[in-house]
Amino acid sequence: MRALADPTRRAVFERIARAKEINVAELTRSSGVTQGAVSQHLKSLKLAGLVAERPQGRNVYYRAKPEGLAPLFDWLDHYEVFWRERLDTLRNLLKEIDP
Known part of the structure; x- marks a missing residue:
């Protein structure tokens, strides 16, 4: 990075x-x-x-050399769950605000 x-x-x-x-x-x-x-x-x-x-x-x-980016992608994958949960929460909140 x-x-x-x-x-x-x-x-x-x-x-x-x-x-x-x-x-x-x-x-x-x-x-x-x-x-x-x-x-x-x-x-x-x-x-x-x-x-x-x-x-x-x-x-x-x-x-x-695209394979040189592998450590960056590995690091980003570590945070996938974090972002997925927050985006799901945001999606649900937006549905509540504007059904």
Whole structure:
């Protein structure tokens, strides 16, 4: 979760996730930050297991690794019962207010 806490890093990850593969130059053009900053964000995402890289000549291409999000989904699943109960309570309250 720490890797995705930064809004710029999250935007970089989202851009990678929408593309099949994308290189640093393409990410830099659309990010509004320097190439060095994009590279630092990519390093953090790679260390977190959220992206994989594939070198090809002078370029390195990045792709999202959905399995890297598994710990986040596991953590969110832990709270599913909490939210389900509260949403059921809200649904019942709304039915009472406006049958």
